[in-house]
Amino acid sequence: MKNVSSIQNCYGCGVCAASCGKRIINIRLNEDGFYTPYIDNPDKCTQCGICLDVCAFNHEECALKPSELNVKSWAAWSNNEAVRRKCSSGGIGFEIGKQLIEQGFHAVGCRYDTKEQRAEHYIATTVEEFVQSIGSKYIQSYTAEAFKEVKRKEQKYLITGTPCQIDSFRRMIRKFRCEENFILLDFYCHCVPSMYAWKAYIKMLEPKIGEITYSSWRNKFEYGWHDSWLMGMEGDKTSKPIDWHDSYNLLIRGEKTFVQSRWSQGDLFYRLFLGDVCLGPQCEKNCKYKYNKSSADIRIGDLWGETYKDDDKGVSALVCFTEKGRQIVENLKNVTLVEHPFEVVAEGQMKENAKAKEMYPIVMWYIKKGYSLSSPIFKSLLLAQRIITRIKIITKKL
Ligand SMILES: Cc1cc2nc3c(=O)[nH]c(=O)nc-3n(C[C@H](O)[C@H](O)[C@H](O)COP(=O)(O)OP(=O)(O)OC[C@H]3O[C@@H](n4cnc5c(N)ncnc54)[C@H](O)[C@@H]3O)c2cc1C
Structure with a gap:
């Protein structure tokens, strides 16, 4: 078929769905928790090939030429x-x-x-x-x-x-x-991390704060910008729903948010995300940006x-x-x-793609099974990953 059905583990950017004249491409999470295109009515496809032409994953180089x-x-x-x-x-x-x-x-x-x-x-x-x-x-x-x-x-x-x-x-x-x-x-x-990591994080928080009503992904209030890997989360047990019509006032809202972690970089979601134990295969193998x-x-x-x-x-x-x-x-x-x-x-920016770490398959297995991040297994896996990484650094120096 001359359409995106032949593409596996793509970026999930959704542009194929927007460019399809027949509107038969839908974007849903795949079994690993990453957005992927699905063609629900393949019989309606006219094989025009536009979805393949606009797909960044389907091309070697960036669209902007040097x-x-x-x-x-x-x-x-x-x-x-x-x-x-x-x-x-x-x-x-x-x-x-x-x-x-x-x-x-x-x-x-x-x-x-x-x-x-x-x-x-x-x-x-x-x-x-x-x-x-x-x-x-x-x-x-x-x-x-x-x-x-x-x-x-x-x-x-x-x-x-x-x-x-x-x-x-x-x-x-x-x-x-x-x-x-x-x-x-x-x-x-x-x-980008698997959406199952995010679901596992929410599962950990909901018993404490209720259904999530607000999420501020980096909170500068406690530790400033250089150490701002703090989640500011609110749920229906901690706050009223947000009235986005009053959104300009939310610019000053930060101080009120429930802050998820006492240790800025100790927040479990960030440790999974930045620890490269739940990243997308497309980010590891195919990011060209x-x-x-x-x-x-x-x-x-x-x-x-x-x-x-x-x-x-x-x-x-x-x-x-x-x-x-x-x-x-x-x-x-x-x-x-x-x-x-x-x-x-651009100092400090990555020049190469993130690489999945040793604990990746095990972490993915647990998050896909629906475990909450409050489960002690995740702390053990992150500790194991830390030890492996330390050993690799030491043996490299020798
Ligand atoms: C998944 C992810 C990974 C990142 N990795 C790095 C990194 O390695 N190094 C680095 O320097 N910066 C990274 N950033 C960008 C960084 O976090 C800030 O967005 C950037 O510094 C700009 O900040 P700002 O204060 O100007 O704007 P902000 O207010 O932070 O603006 C963010 C902009 O990004 C868009 N945006 C937010 N979340 C998403 C999302 N999930 N998908 C698509 N668009 C989104 C919003 O529409 C908004 O326009 C990353 C961002 C994301 C979402």
């Missing part, structure tokens, strides 16, 4: 203290979206859906709506519905997403000849390097790959931009 690149890089942050405090790094992603919405764009961002307990893309038409996109959600986002709703020829959009989502999106808007209506923004991306590889106009990230090591409010790495991106950035208001060479802005 000849199209015009790289410029900055350290950046919002001059609004509340925005900077709430966002994952310097709040530059929010400022770009906010200012484009004020110019008439719609912004496609990622929010946390408490009913479905998942991250999902949605279309924000006002700044207030865009507030929900603030902060990284360190799980794979479900994009298909929002991407399908984008009116490609009628409206200007900012699209934000992981580098693989954005690479496919670039292919789609080229295919449909409407690239001029879009600004594409991606971020440095470690990888590390360091300076991207199909976005603009890339954001955490500027973790030496230059800003004493800054605890948060500094965004900001890179433009295209002339279009540069113009957007240089016209931003109410932000601080400090130009640096790319190596300074």
Whole structure:
């Protein structure tokens, strides 16, 4: 068949579903907890091949060619203290979206859906709506519905997403000849973890805080930005449901959130995620977007390097790959931009893909079986992984 049914363990970006004229591609979790396309009515497929053309996973190189690149890089942050405090790094992603919405764009961002307990893309038409996109959600986002709703020829959009989502999106808007209506923004991306890890985490929290009503993925309040791997979670036992109509006020909400871990980097979800024991096979084997590889106009990230090591409010790495991106950035208001060479802005970013660690198959087995992260097995597995890694470091030095 000339369609995505031949593709296994892809990025799950959802762009094939949005580009299919017959609307027969649906995105669901596969048995390992990663989004995957399924063709539910194969008889209706006309074999046009568009889903394969727009699929980033199906191509070796990024959609942006080296000849199209015009790289410029900055350290950046919002001059609004509340925005900077709430966002994952310097709040530059929010400022770009906010200012484009004020110019008439719609912004496609990622929010946390408490009913479905998942991250999902949605279309924000006002700044207030865009507030929900603030902060990284360190799980794979479900994009298909929002991407399908984008009116490609009628409206200007900012699209934000992981580098693989954005690479496919670039292919789609080229295919449909409407690239001029879009600004594409991606971020440095470690990888995405299995949704079963997130479900196991929720299972651990719900007895304490009830059904999750709010999730803030990185909380700077207790330890500052450099040590901000804290989950701020609320449930129906700890707070009232969020009224997103009052969303601008949520910018100052951080202090009130139930903070999940007393030890910033000790939070079990982050230890699983950053410990590479539940990452997607597609991230390990097929990510082609590390360091300076991207199909976005603009890339954001955490500027973790030496230059800003004493800054605890948060500094965004900001890179433009295209002339279009540069113009957007240089016209931003109410932000601080400090130009640096790319190596300074990208210091500390991964140059190679994350590699699954020894405990990966065992951790995956337990989370797929539906164990809660409160089960002592996970602490034992993480400890075992730590010992193995330490032994490997020592034997390498000898
Ligand atoms: C899975 C994941 C892995 C990451 N890995 C790294 C890394 O290795 N190094 C690094 O420097 N930065 C990484 N980041 C990015 C980083 O966490 C911050 O988003 C970045 O510093 C920008 O922060 P900000 O303050 O400007 O904006 P923020 O307010 O944090 O803006 C985040 C933007 O990302 C979008 N977004 C949030 N979650 C998702 C998601 N799950 N899927 C798609 N889009 C989403 C939102 O729509 C928003 O536009 C990662 C983010 C994610 C979601």
